[in-house]
Amino acid sequence: MTLSVAAEWVELPLKQFVDEARVRLAVLLYPSGQVLGQFGFGRSVDVMTACALSAAISASSAELGRMVDGTPFTDLHYAGREKQIFLGQVPIAGGSLVLLTVFDDESSLGLVQLFFREFCAVTARAVPSSNAETPALSDDFERELNHNLAVLFGRQ
Amino acid sequence: MTSPFAGLLFTLVRHRGVKGCMVVDERDGVIVDANLQLGVDGSAMAALAASVYRKARRAAVAAGFGEIAFFELDAEHGRVCAAGRGGLVVVLVAESRVNVGLVRVEMLHALEAFA
Numbered sequence: 314m315t316l317s318v319a320a321e322w323v324e325l326p327l328k329q330f331v332d333e334a335r336v337r338l339a340v341l342l343y344p345s346g347q348v349l350g351q352f353g354f355g356r357s358v359d360v361m362t363a364c365a366l367s368a369a370i371s372a373s374s375a376e377l378g379r380m381v382d383g384t385p386f387t388d389l390h391y392a393g394r395e396k397q398i399f400l401g402q403v404p405i406a407g408g409s410l411v412l413l414t415v416f417d418d419e420s421s422l423g424l425v426q427l428f429f430r431e432f433c434a435v436t437a438r439a440v441p442s443s444n445a446e447t448p449a450l451s452d453d454f455e456r457e458l459n460h461n462l463a464v465l466f467g468r469q
Numbered sequence: 470m471t472s473p474f475a476g477l478l479f480t481l482v483r484h485r486g487v488k489g490c491m492v493v494d495e496r497d498g499v500i501v502d503a504n505l506q507l508g509v510d511g512s513a514m515a516a517l518a519a520s521v522y523r524k525a526r527r528a529a530v531a532a533g534f535g536e537i538a539f540f541e542l543d544a545e546h547g548r549v550c551a552a553g554r555g556g557l558v559v560v561l562v563a564e565s566r567v568n569v570g571l572v573r574v575e576m577l578h579a580l581e582a583f584a
Contacts, residue, residue, distance in 0.1 A: 340472070342581035347545040387472055392497075398509050418496075420520075421496060421499075421516060421519060421520060421523075422498060423493075423494075423497055423498025423499045423515055423516030423517075423519060423520075423523065424516045424517070424520055425500055426499075426512065426516065427512065427513050427516045
């Protein structure tokens with residue numbers, strides 16, 4: 314299983330998280346769907362799909378939370394028969410990131426939540442201040458989206 | 470609203486040296502019910518203890534020893550004890566001075582409530 318990142322500061326927190334939580338897959342992305350780092354994926358198209366779906370689910374559940382509870386729902390967990398997903402908001406200065414992770418019986422929801430909290434703390438410290446000023450959707454969003462995928466899969 | 474486990478948790482935490490006690494879902498590692506002293510990180514304890522218990526149970530089965538009944542983790546400044554049945558685990562966090570024999574009997578007795 315390989316871990317690859319599009320930004321250097323992502324590597325340490327993401328590696329710590331996957332090592333300690335024993336998850337099968339993990340992908341860190343901007344709420345816009347632009348990938349920052351991944352673990353366990355073999356194809357860029359799978360990362361792209363996971364990011365697009367995660368961004369959509371995250372935005373939908375946040376809006377649903379605002380409607381029914383007055384505040385956005387931040388974390389989401391779904392348990393399948395063998396695999397489970399956890400989708401969490403990672404607060405950073407000036408915004409947030411999204412972490413999608415897939416785990417099985419080698420881990421548990423409790424462990425994922427525990428190490429996700431640590432991941433949030435480490436990421437908040439690691440994120441460069443210039444990152445907070447990046448717009449959610451920059452003018453060359455599509456180019457950056459493809460650039461990060463290319464970096465992750467060694468095509469850059 | 471009182472959970473069905475409130476009574477057994479109360480019975481366990483009243484022992485001298487016990488800092489907290491939880492009923493934890495073995496698969497998910499999340500708290501079902503807990504009675505904890507201030508300063509005990511319940512959710513972290515639940516996740517880690519359930520993980521250790523689950524792996525110990527798997528190891529016992531793999532070794533052909535059958536189901537695990539009780540385990541005790543002896544650390545420098547305290548003990549963690551766990552006993553499980555039916556997908557639930559009773560996790561007890563205590564100081565070193567706790568009477569392990571007594572709480573072991575109480576924990577194994579408490580498992581009857583999970584049947």
